[in-house]
Amino acid sequence: MKKSLKARNNDIANTARQMEILSSGIFATGELPTFAKKIKETNQFPLRPKKLEILQINLGYMCNQVCSHCHVDAGPDRKEIMTKETMEQCLEVIKKTEAHTLDLTGGAPEMNPNFRWFVEEAAKAGIKDFIVRSNLTIIRANKKYHDLPEFFKKHGVHVVSSMPHWTRGKTDKQRGDGVFDKSIKALQELNAIGYGLEGSNLKLDLVYNPSGAFLPGDQQALENDFKKALKNDFDINFHSLFAITNLPISRFLDFLIASDNYEDYMHSLLDAYNPAAVENVMCTNTISISWEGWLYDCDFNQMLNLKVASKVKHISNYNEELLQDRDIIINQHCYGCTAGAGSSCQGVVA
């Protein structure tokens, strides 16, 4: 299995280096406008939060997979895991937040040793939409995870899982050998207990992101293709497909540079720039919480270590009202969320 950029001491693992790349070259010469300059054209600067709807909590960067595009640089060699103490602080926030969606992510959040306790406690808060981003293969990775579908069902968890393509070749190339077959098996198990079926309130959504230096196509057309292929080939059902654009950070940035696609990709994002997507970009309705309890405008800013521009920077002194009164930190990676129909952890936004 491949190692993370961090374990390989790759230059790109350094967030300052990523910021340097995103601020130099084509953006320093003026060949392309910076994101700040672009949103100023439509009087959308500074970007400000709207109503808080989603609390996204990253339970750690440990994962059983090493996906080639991963913006978290997650993998088995990543040991950063949220402690129970930080989880307790998160629970206090979950009990009183205005947000209607709780979104647990990682790495593989299930690998956190306190994951089940945290889910049980968080479910008691009665939040409307409780999402766990499961990579599917974790369910088949070890016997101790085999009952996860039943556990999710018991706590009314909305399962959101990555699936880059309906074919084995494309999926395994991006996510690792054998991932496709394990994912199919896990999806069938979720279907077997009611997840993803038409009319079922056990929500199962899939996330598609392109397996290369190109943007996602139309979300609805892709969903139709996925549904047809997965039904015909494996009798699998799911509710919705979220098409997500790869942002030029971490492993994907490393790929773009190594394959000499970086400039063309940034041009593609600019060519597809959509001011309407800026209006609903996910950082305007989300707070991202890191495994250490730091607060960010989004999961991508978390990976670039760009903490919120607020007096409130940590879950330990969380204050939603104060936090909502802030300017959102932007940089050139934000073009990834504003191309075409836009992109967020919940799919298109425009």
Added chain:
Amino acid sequence: MSKPYYDSGDLRKFGKITEWSEELGTKFFDYYGKVFEEGALTAREKSLIALAVAHTEQCPYCIDAYTKDSLQRGVTKEQMMEAIHVGAAIKSGATLVHGVQMMNKVDKLEM
């Protein structure tokens, strides 16, 4: 190092043709955009047709553009290669069917 005849960066400047003939350029791009919208054929099917034609026309810009467009629409490598074979079959068939004209001419000319 010699400069290549084609510059891939020129594809991004395609829209500039309108600067020297605004009316015709605009009409062309409006038409072009309309052609590729979902219709009786899906945008995905149109992308594959465009990919095949891009090869028969041997247009490097079109090949780059519709390879990327096909990938964006979830088209697989196998489907893309099959589409090109369709173009190649028509191209070679179009060459070979002219063999009948050649045969007719030979039959007419020879005693």
